[in-house]
Amino acid sequence: MSQTIVFHTPAQARAWQRWLIYSPVARIVIFAALAFAVGFAVHGAMAALGWMSKTATPLQHAVAGLSIELVSTVVSYIVLVMVIERRRMRELSWRQVPTYGLAAFVGGFLLFSTVVGLLWVLGSYHVLGINNHVNWLPEVLIAGVGAGVGEEIITRGVLFRIVEEGMGTWWALGISAVFFGGAHIFNPAATLWSSLAIAIEAGILLAMVFHVTRTLWACIGLHAAWNITQGTIYGIPVSGGSEKGWLLSSRTGPDWLSGGAFGAEASVIALLVCTSVSVVLLMIALRRNSIVRPSWSRRVSASYAATPTA
Known part of the structure; x- marks a missing residue:
C-alpha cells in the first residue's frame, strides 16, 4: 500500500x-x-x-x-x-513512455478493434469505402493527444489518485467514474445512457489501469488509441463528435447495439468488452492486495498496531 x-x-x-x-x-x-x-x-x-x-x-x-x-x-x-x-512525478516519468505508454496504445487499438469486430459480426458495422483524403491530423491532436493527456491528468492523476489517498480505492473508483461520465453529458447526441456507459466502460477501466500500473502513461496511451482508432481509423463518432475517418462507415440496428449518433461507446458491446478487462484488472489488484482502505480505517489499524501488548 x-x-x-x-x-x-x-x-x-x-x-x-x-x-x-x-x-x-x-x-x-x-x-x-x-x-x-x-x-x-x-x-x-x-x-x-x-x-x-x-x-x-x-x-x-x-x-x-x-x-x-x-x-x-x-x-x-x-x-x-x-x-x-x-x-518526484513518477507517474509521468518519460522512461515509461516506450513501455507502458506504447503497450497501452497498442492495447487501446486492439480493444476498440474488438468492439468494432463484434459489431461487424452482429451486422451493425458496415464499411462503405475508404477516404484517402481525410484531414486526420486535427482529430488526432484533439481527440487523441489532447483528450488522452488532459483528461487523464484531471480524472486519474488528480481526482482518482487524491480521492484514493483519502477515501480509499472503492470511493475513488466510483467518484472518478461518475465525474468522467458526467463530463460527457453535454457532448453532441449525449444521453443519460451514453454517460452511464462512459462512466462504467471507460471511467472504471482507466481508473483500474492507473491503480494497477501507477503510471498515467498507460491511461494516456489507452485513451488516445481508443479515440484515434474509433474516429480516425474506423470513422465512428467519438463521444458524439466527428465521424470522418480513413474508413467510410455506417452502423445500423438499435441504438443499444450500434451506439447511435453518440458512437460505439454507447453500445452494449463496448460496455461488455471494457467491463471484462476491468474485471481482470480488479482481480489483479485483489491478488496484489493493493486496494487502499479509507484514511480513517488506516489510522485505526495503525493505532492498534502501535498499542503495546501485555
Missing part, C-alpha cells in the same frame, strides 16, 4: 496547512484553480493569434484547443506535484 499512496502530509505541517494546502479537497481545488487560470491565459494568447477565429484553418483550431488543454493541465499538475506535494 505504501507504493500506492505517493503523498503523505508532512509531519511538521501546521493545522491550517493540513486543511488548506495538503488535504485531498484542498489539493483538488488548488489544481482546478490553477488549470482555470492558466487555461484562461492560453486561451487569450490563442485568440490574439487569430487561431480561434472563424477564418482560422482546422489545424490552427486544433493546435489552439490542444494548447489550451495541455498547457493548463500539465503546468497545473507539475505545480501540484512538485510545489505542493513536493515529490
Whole structure:
C-alpha cells in the first residue's frame, strides 16, 4: 500500500496547512484553480493569434484547443506535484513512455478493434469505402493527444489518485467514474445512457489501469488509441463528435447495439468488452492486495498496531 499512496502530509505541517494546502479537497481545488487560470491565459494568447477565429484553418483550431488543454493541465499538475506535494512525478516519468505508454496504445487499438469486430459480426458495422483524403491530423491532436493527456491528468492523476489517498480505492473508483461520465453529458447526441456507459466502460477501466500500473502513461496511451482508432481509423463518432475517418462507415440496428449518433461507446458491446478487462484488472489488484482502505480505517489499524501488548 505504501507504493500506492505517493503523498503523505508532512509531519511538521501546521493545522491550517493540513486543511488548506495538503488535504485531498484542498489539493483538488488548488489544481482546478490553477488549470482555470492558466487555461484562461492560453486561451487569450490563442485568440490574439487569430487561431480561434472563424477564418482560422482546422489545424490552427486544433493546435489552439490542444494548447489550451495541455498547457493548463500539465503546468497545473507539475505545480501540484512538485510545489505542493513536493515529490518526484513518477507517474509521468518519460522512461515509461516506450513501455507502458506504447503497450497501452497498442492495447487501446486492439480493444476498440474488438468492439468494432463484434459489431461487424452482429451486422451493425458496415464499411462503405475508404477516404484517402481525410484531414486526420486535427482529430488526432484533439481527440487523441489532447483528450488522452488532459483528461487523464484531471480524472486519474488528480481526482482518482487524491480521492484514493483519502477515501480509499472503492470511493475513488466510483467518484472518478461518475465525474468522467458526467463530463460527457453535454457532448453532441449525449444521453443519460451514453454517460452511464462512459462512466462504467471507460471511467472504471482507466481508473483500474492507473491503480494497477501507477503510471498515467498507460491511461494516456489507452485513451488516445481508443479515440484515434474509433474516429480516425474506423470513422465512428467519438463521444458524439466527428465521424470522418480513413474508413467510410455506417452502423445500423438499435441504438443499444450500434451506439447511435453518440458512437460505439454507447453500445452494449463496448460496455461488455471494457467491463471484462476491468474485471481482470480488479482481480489483479485483489491478488496484489493493493486496494487502499479509507484514511480513517488506516489510522485505526495503525493505532492498534502501535498499542503495546501485555
